[in-house]
Structure formats: structure tokens, C-alpha cells
Amino acid sequence: xxxxxxxxxxxxxxxxxxxxxxxxxxxxxxxxxxxxxxxxxxxxxxxxxxxxxxxxxxxxxxxxxxxxxxxxxxxxxxxxxxxxxxxxxxxxxxxxxxxxxxxxxxxxxxxxxxx
Amino acid sequence: xxxxxxxxxxxxxxxxxxxxxxxxxxxxxxxxxxxxxxxxxxxxxxxxxxxxxxxxxxxxxxxxxxxxxxxxxxxxxxxxxxxxxxxxxxxxxxxxxxxxxxxxxxxxxx
Numbered sequence: 001x002x003x004x005x006x007x008x009x010x011x012x013x014x015x016x017x018x019x020x021x022x023x024x025x026x027x028x029x030x031x032x033x034x035x036x037x038x039x040x041x042x043x044x045x046x047x048x049x050x051x052x053x054x055x056x057x058x059x060x061x062x063x064x065x066x067x068x069x070x071x072x073x074x075x076x077x078x079x080x081x082x083x084x085x086x087x088x089x090x091x092x093x094x095x096x097x098x099x100x101x102x103x104x105x106x107x108x109x110x111x112x113x114x115x
Numbered sequence: 116x117x118x119x120x121x122x123x124x125x126x127x128x129x130x131x132x133x134x135x136x137x138x139x140x141x142x143x144x145x146x147x148x149x150x151x152x153x154x155x156x157x158x159x160x161x162x163x164x165x166x167x168x169x170x171x172x173x174x175x176x177x178x179x180x181x182x183x184x185x186x187x188x189x190x191x192x193x194x195x196x197x198x199x200x201x202x203x204x205x206x207x208x209x210x211x212x213x214x215x216x217x218x219x220x221x222x223x224x225x
Contacts (some may be wrong), residue, residue: 031210042119042202042215043158056211091157095210102206103148104213106157 002026004107006092012113013082020078021110025094032075033104034067035091036060043091043106061062082114117141119216121203124223127193135188135219137203146204147179147186148213152200161201162188190221198223 005024013019025032030051035043046065048056051072061067064082069075079086090111097100119139127133137147146165150158162185164170164179176189191198200218209216 040217042204042217045212045214048211050210058212077124102145102209102211102213103160103163108157 004092004094004105006090006107006110008110009108010111010113012115013112015084016081017058017083018078018080019112020076021090021092021112023075023077023092023107024073025075025092026096026105028073029094029096029105030042031095032069033093033095034075034077035093035106035111037091038087046090048079079112082112084114087112087114117205117214119203119205119214121201121216121219123217124220124222126224128224129193129195131193132189133193133221135190135201135203135221137186137188137216139184139186139203139205139216141205141207141214143207144184145183147177148204148206149175149177149188150202150204150215151175152202152218154199158202163206193223195223195225197221205206 032049034046037043046068049069064080067077089111091109093104093106097105121137132206149161152158161176169178174191179186200220202215202218204213204215
């Protein structure tokens with residue numbers, strides 16, 4: 001069990017450029033989540049996959065954001081035409097349901113800075 | 116809408132006990148989770164309450180009262196390494212979206 005892996009860990013991009021983040025979840029977990037976190041705030045839900053199906057998507061996720069999980073394993077989060085307000089840490093998480101409810105295991109996050 | 120309230124900051128001394136409260140107003144409640152996050156790190160799971168009552172995990176305990184929409188995290192025998200942010204989070208179903216509070220910054224002093 002190598003944990004949830006995210007890359008790149010840091011990305012600086014110019015406003016208007018597209019960026020893509022990758023997430024590799026814990027291998028036996030079929031649930032995968034994307035959250036966004038800014039300084040002083042808790043993680044905000046963006047979207048959720050069960051296997052390859054995207055089952056939930058936040059209203060926060062504008063049309064510029066798209067997430068995929070093509071084979072039910074790794075996932076990508078793409079942000080098109082980035083804006084300064086997109087600067088945040090993007091957290092991927094995976095989970096399995098058990099005695100402790102839906103325990104979410106987070107990756108180390110991908111920091112995005114839009115300049 | 117969804118809202119969770121927790122104190123923004125708490126300070127305590129090494130060896131003490133501290134309680135971090137969380138009240139919530141949400142549509143759809145399945146359980147309450149607690150996470151710890153050190154500066155620059157990822158949130159890590161601490162505890163979960165699906166039913167009313169106390170859950171104990173080592174130095175950490177968590178309590179839930181569904182009728183009061185209230186829970187707390189109790190940290191005992193505080194250590195310097197416990198200095199971190201602590202988040203309560205409502206699980207709305209047994210999968211899918213969780214809504215997080217804005218976190219409580221705990222500072223442990225010698």
C-alpha cells in the first residue's frame with residue numbers, strides 16, 4: 001500500500017493556460033475524490049468517482065474543470081483557461097467503506113499557483 | 116445549505132486535555148469524521164462517529180450527538196506534535212461528498 005499519489009506536487013502557470021493533475025489512488029479502493037483547499041479553509045468537494053463512473057459533481061466545478069477516471073484506476077483533473085482564483089491545493093483522495101464509515105485517504109496534494 | 120462550525124483557534128499546554136467542538140447544519144447526515152492536517156501536509160483521518168456516543172482511539176476520542184447536531188474531538192496527554200489543524204467533516208451518505216468545517220488550529224505550548 002503506497003498511499004494516494006499525486007503529481008505534479010507544484011505547478012506555476014500563467015493565467016489562461018491549461019493544467020492537468022494526475023492522481024493514483026490506493027489500489028484496492030474503488031472510490032476516488034477530488035477536493036480543493038485554500039489557506040485557512042477546509043477541503044471543498046469537487047467531484048467523486050466510483051470505479052470509472054463520475055457520480056457526483058459540485059456546482060463549484062465550472063465548465064473549465066473536467067475530471068476523468070478512464071479505467072477506474074488513476075484519475076486526471078484538468079483546468080482549462082486558468083484564472084487567478086483557481087490558485088489552491090488540489091487534493092485527491094480514495095476510500096473504502098468499512099467499520100470507520102467512509103474513511104477518506106488523502107494524497108499530499110497538488111499546489112497550483114496561477115500568475 | 117450546509118454549514119459546520121468549529122472554533123478557529125485553541126491553545127493548550129503539553130500534557131493537558133483539549134476539546135474541539137463541532138456543530139453542523141446539513142441536509143443528509145450519515146456520520147461525522149475528524150481529520151488532522153499539519154502545515155503543508157495532507158489531511159489524515161483520525162476518528163469517525165456514525166452513532167451517538169464516544170469512540171476512543173488511543174489519546175484521541177470523538178463524541179457525537181445526532182439529536183443536538185453536535186460532536187467533539189478530545190485530545191488527551193497533549194504532545195508538541197499535536198500542533199496542527201483539526202477538521203470535522205460530515206459524511207452525507209456512505210459514499211460521495213463530505214463537507215468539511217474550516218478547521219481549528221491547535222497550538223500546543225511547552
